[in-house]
Amino acid sequence: MKEAEELVDITLVFGERRVLCHRVILAGTCDQFHRMFLANMVESASDEVTMEGISASIGVLLVEYLYGGDVEITSQNAQDLLEASEMLMLGTLKQNVEEFLCGQTDSANCISLLNLAQMYDLHSLLEDAREYLHNHVKEVLHSEEINLLREGDLVKVLTANDSPEDNFRLMQKWVKSDESRTGDFVKFIHHVQLSQCYKEFLHNTVMVEELMFNKQCMELLRQAIDTHPPEQQSLAKPPNQNMQYSACAYPGGFIMSGGWSHNSVPQPDCCSFNVQNDQWVILPPMSTAREWHSSIYHKDHLYVVGGRGDTNKYLDTVESLDIKSLQWSHLPCLPQKCEGGAAVSFDDHVYVVGG
Numbered sequence: 001m002k003e004a005e006e007l008v009d010i011t012l013v014f015g016e017r018r019v020l021c022h023r024v025i026l027a028g029t030c031d032q033f034h035r036m037f038l039a040n041m042v043e044s045a046s047d048e049v050t051m052e053g054i055s056a057s058i059g060v061l062l063v064e065y066l067y068g069g070d071v072e073i074t075s076q077n078a079q080d081l082l083e084a085s086e087m088l089m090l091g092t093l094k095q096n097v098e099e100f101l102c103g104q105t106d107s108a109n110c111i112s113l114l115n116l117a118q119m120y121d122l123h124s125l126l127e128d129a130r131e132y133l134h135n136h137v138k139e140v141l142h143s144e145e146i147n148l149l150r151e152g153d154l155v156k157v158l159t160a161n162d163s164p165e166d167n168f169r170l171m172q173k174w175v176k177s178d179e180s181r182t183g184d185f186v187k188f189i190h191h192v193q194l195s196q197c198y199k200e201f202l203h204n205t206v207m208v209e210e211l212m213f214n215k216q217c218m219e220l221l222r223q224a225i226d227t228h229p230p231e232q233q234s235l236a237k238p239p240n241q242n243m244q245y246s247a248c249a250y251p252g253g254f255i256m257s258g259g260w261s262h263n264s265v266p267q268p269d270c271c272s273f274n275v276q277n278d279q280w281v282i283l284p285p286m287s288t289a290r291e292w293h294s295s296i297y298h299k300d301h302l303y304v305v306g307g308r309g310d311t312n313k314y315l316d317t318v319e320s321l322d323i324k325s326l327q328w329s330h331l332p333c334l335p336q337k338c339e340g341g342a343a344v345s346f347d348d349h350v351y352v353v354g355g
Contacts (some may be wrong), residue, residue, distance in 0.1 A: 031067040032088040054084050065200055073100045096123045105132045107139035110322025111148050131157060137166045147177035158191035165201050167192045185211040194224035224341045236278050240269050250297035252276060257304050258290045266291045266309055285325050288317055296343040300324055305352050306338035312340050
């Protein structure tokens with residue numbers, strides 16, 4: 001009937017486009033038109049209504065929707081349809097557009113969709129866009145929309161995100177995207193847990209940022225460095241849990257020997273750790289169990305000297321392990337018994353000092 005323009009009694013004007021319609025259909029499918037035609041408004045007696053703020057292309061789609069209940073929503077027309085559905089109080093169309101936009105969220109548009117959801121009170125889209133932003137800060141950092149992020153939403157991201165490095169970069173880029181925000185850098189740096197940042201990041205990124213060059217920011221940076229937890233890497237557990245063992249460095253790692261076990265009995269255990277593959281290797285045990293002894297690696301040999309043996313007996317014995325053949329051999333004893341000394345090598349000699 002519309003295509004044949006039969007019994008039409010109203011013309012909707014969208015820009016330069018004029019669309020002939022039926023009042024009864026418009027009023028029956030759209031609350032805004034219903035109020036317009038039945039209330040004592042100028043449009044109720046007019047044969048022509050100018051639809052301000054709605055383009056010709058969107059206007060045609062709206063009329064088709066009102067007559068047929070269907071419309072093709074695309075990335076190109078979604079926002080205009082949303083604005084028009086809000087203007088004409090088309091709740092179902094508004095919901096359809098929201099569902100479409102929820103499936104389009106990515107790092108390039110999540111900020112604009114977040115703003116759109118807040119503008120038109122779209123709860124599902126708001127939750128979807130906010131969740132995406134919080135979970136993809138690293139990707140959003142490269143978005144051209146950073147400057148569109150609202151202050152309150154920035155604070156929520158900085159509070160929810162676990163990466164202090166990403167938080168600093170986001171805050172840094174957001175502030176620099178608008179010159180009027182540079183004065184707020186100090187305010188937002190308080191939302192970044194600098195003490196949780198890697199030290200390398202603090203030195204290479206935070207400390208070189210010119211906006212940090214003020215008394216307040218430098219004090220925060222000093223506190224972060226002073227309270228920064230030590231960066232440690234856990235090693236694989238050794239084959240034994242001996243105490244009072246002796247350890248010395250050797251190419252590629254270190255060697256542990258002797259010590260006492262949980263029952264305070266000296267042990268002959270010997271093992272090495274390779275720092276390249278994070279693995280322990282069990283070496284042949286010493287011939288004499290000992291603790292509080294000294295050890296040193298020199299020219300493919302491990303030397304163990306003195307210490308304390310069974311029944312708390314002080315030792316003067318010296319042993320050497322050939323790392324290549326893995327054979328132990330006895331060496332001449334010390335001039336006197338020694339516990340807790342230190343072994344050093346110099347000019348092809350091994351010296352024992354202290355103890």
